[in-house]
Amino acid sequence: DAKTTQPPSMDCAEGRAANLPCNHSTISGNEYVYWYRQIHSQGPQYIIHGLKNNETNEMASLIITEDRKSSTLILPHATLRDTAVYYCIVRERGSSNTGKLIFGQGTTLQVKP
Amino acid sequence: KAGVTQTPRYLIKTRGQQVTLSCSPISGHRSVSWYQQTPGQGLQFLFEYFSETQRNKGNFPGRFSGRQFSNSRSEMNVSTLELGDSALYLCASSLWAAGGTQETQYFGPGTRLLVL
Numbered sequence: 001d002a003k004t005t006q007p008p009s010m011d012c013a014e015g016r017a018a019n020l021p022c023n024h025s026t027i028s029g030n031e032y033v034y035w036y037r038q039i040h041s042q043g044p045q046y047i048i049h050g051l052k053n054n055e056t057n058e059m060a061s062l063i064i065t066e067d068r069k070s071s072t073l074i075l076p077h078a079t080l081r082d083t084a085v086y087y088c089i090v091r092e093r094g095s096s097n098t099g100k101l102i103f104g105q106g107t108t109l110q111v112k113p
Numbered sequence: 114k115a116g117v118t119q120t121p122r123y124l125i126k127t128r129g130q131q132v133t134l135s136c137s138p139i140s141g142h143r144s145v146s147w148y149q150q151t152p153g154q155g156l157q158f159l160f161e162y163f164s165e166t167q168r169n170k171g172n173f174p175g176r177f178s179g180r181q182f183s184n185s186r187s188e189m190n191v192s193t194l195e196l197g198d199s200a201l202y203l204c205a206s207s208l209w210a211a212g213g214t215q216e217t218q219y220f221g222p223g224t225r226l227l228v229l
Binding site for chain 2: 034036041042043044045046049087091099100101102103104105
């Protein structure tokens, strides 16, 4: 079973920041938080990952709470092309299980004009 | 670098047939994982190969099998196809070395299989 909980859907106005929450209350100290998104019928696209510090790349920012029990993916200026299903995944690092991602149902983000 | 490639992109088979799907990982990547995506079950892990050895396996029947070659390319095979095997089959590759960045999986576009 997936170790994360996400809202099933969210809306966001084009040009505004999209903030996608994820709860992972049972995360352990050696587990990363990964975010992927899947645009209709395409392969999932890697967005960002983090362990305990906030992370930023050209696509998004990842804010992880101090207790690491939840995180937020931020798309700073959402566009219509950001409409997708967003998956939050926790994954153990450095173990033989790293090749196995457990996907939940994700959050369907609808960016509206 | 070229991304993960999967062939064929679309496939139609009939019940009882078998099918082989191919995945070429990103150059230098040694781990290849396979996933099945259906509307009802979502994205489910099938198996992972690393250095030609199956390292992890999901909860799928023995009709689903795979292998990895010395150049890290991978194939998966489904025998005795059932209607419920209709799905998007996704392949993902990673470098796999200890440390978060090298473990990141990158997905291919998938092969859409329709079983009639």
